Amino acid sequence: MVPDPSQRPVGGVERAKLYIAINDLLVYGSAITRPTGIQRVASGLAEELMLRYGGECVSVSVAGMKTVRLPAADGSSVAARLAEPVLRALSHFPRSIQERARSVARAFLSLRAQRSHGTFTKPALESWILVLGAPWIAPGMADAVCLLKERDGVRIALLVHDLLPTTSQRWFADAQGQAAKRDVETLITAADTIFTVSAEVAAELQTLYGKRGTLLTPADPELSARAGINAAVPADAERTVLSVGTFHPRKNLVALVNIWDTWENAPRLVLAGRRHPQDGEFFAALAAHPRAAERITLIHTADDAQLAELYRSSRFLVMPSLAEGWGLPVREALLAGRPAITTDAVPAATNSPFARVVPAGDEAALSAVIHEWWNGNAPERLSDEIQRTFVPRTWSDVAAELAGRLTT
Incomplete structure (x- = not known):
């Protein structure tokens, strides 16, 4: 006992x-x-x-x-x-x-x-x-x-x-x-x-x-004392699309490079996470697509306070993963009042009213939803709903x- x-x-x-x-x-x-x-x-x-x-x-x-x-x-x-x-x-x-x-x-x-x-x-x-x-x-x-x-x-x-x-x-x-x-x-x-x-x-x-x-x-752990679902977007912050996680190949970050490479006037994409011994394919893709690289910011050293700030400055999170056990960034995003686009390989997004889920590995479907959200008001509508109804698990x-x- x-x-x-x-x-x-x-x-x-x-x-x-x-x-x-x-x-x-x-x-x-x-x-x-x-x-x-x-x-x-x-x-x-x-x-x-x-x-x-x-x-x-x-x-x-x-x-x-x-x-x-x-x-x-x-x-x-x-x-x-x-x-x-x-x-x-x-x-x-x-x-x-x-x-x-x-x-x-x-x-x-x-x-x-x-x-x-x-x-x-x-x-x-x-x-x-x-x-x-x-x-x-x-x-x-x-x-x-x-x-x-x-x-x-x-x-x-x-x-x-x-x-x-x-x-x-x-x-x-x-x-x-x-x-x-x-x-x-x-x-x-x-x-x-x-x-x-x-x-x-x-x-x-x-x-x-x-x-x-x-x-x-x-x-749903808070990232810092400054985090929270009612936190406002910093006035001088550039609104972004954010992805959080190690640069392991199962995170499928290459898909985001491909999507950003063909996007006219693409928004700023921030990829926050530590490097991984198997991240060579990602960096090769980034080098082969300089147009995408211009609109992608890599951050490998963010502490909790900086990560909380990145969530608040984003319009939404994107997780194109091919395999996950849970998917903690989806929950971290909710604490910052931000919805997520994920694949069906991310259990944390299953049945969530604040996530849009596409089939893992379907780059076309992922691209379509990212474009739809960026060009529409779905992120803001869902952010308002998160602030009204989301109850964190302790x-x-x-x-x-x-x-x-x-x-x-």
Whole structure:
């Protein structure tokens, strides 16, 4: 069960507890200054579980587990600030060098997380250990969690963000993709309870592994204190079309380059996200289409406050993705009062009255809707409706659902 934080051991018998394995968040906190979508979800949920349900964050290894502090998700650590320029410089090297360097860095930072300062603790029988983030980022984390179940009798609860390394192998043949596939499959096999961020991922889980997943939709996290659905557009801001996400090929940003290349008097398109070792095709397309390049702005280093400003300055978000587990930018856009054009590969847009959905890979349909929205008033009409009716989902909501499931 999920413990009452006020409970104490009775008769010398330790009560079951709720532990959150955060090796991956420790690695993220040491490596990047701008949190990933998975990192935002895991950090937000972990913080709420600690606050309301007595959860304890731990790092795990073959030696056991030790209690540790949850790192800030805002990239404020000295290590992250030092690592960020190294990652930017690395993005200019060939893909093979990038992948090798990232693999070595993950192994080093994972070992550092396992050896982080903290107190070793032995879990009470039938305690829960939660894996909320990206275990493949911290090599050895998945195996250590499974060892705790075998050795100490803990129960494993797993939040699955996506199964892309299995369902979309053409993009995940690199070392990290294969590590992600192995670690997620290891935990899926061992888990006592599985949560998924979307119904689509739950269906894939059932089809591929015969496992049932309980839907646990992420919260809608504010990007900064200046964000919010009632925020006005800065008076001096150029109205834009915005796309947010890494420059991974599954994001299909090449489609936007093609659309902008044939558009007379195209608006400013802002692409905000960190570079990726597989982004060569995108940059080749941009170099081959100088007309489009003139109207496309690339931003790789936006912090939360800057990203919130980009949302507010846009008329709408566009996500041309070919595959997604959830699609957090759709929800971030709603917090800024902005609607979205997405493909049907973005679960966060499913059944949303504030999103226009086109078939994934249908560039003509995507282009038609982008032109229609830019030349019409649909974005403003939907923005007004968002401000009147949209109710953000909170981490308190999500944590209550997770805790309720673990107590039944």
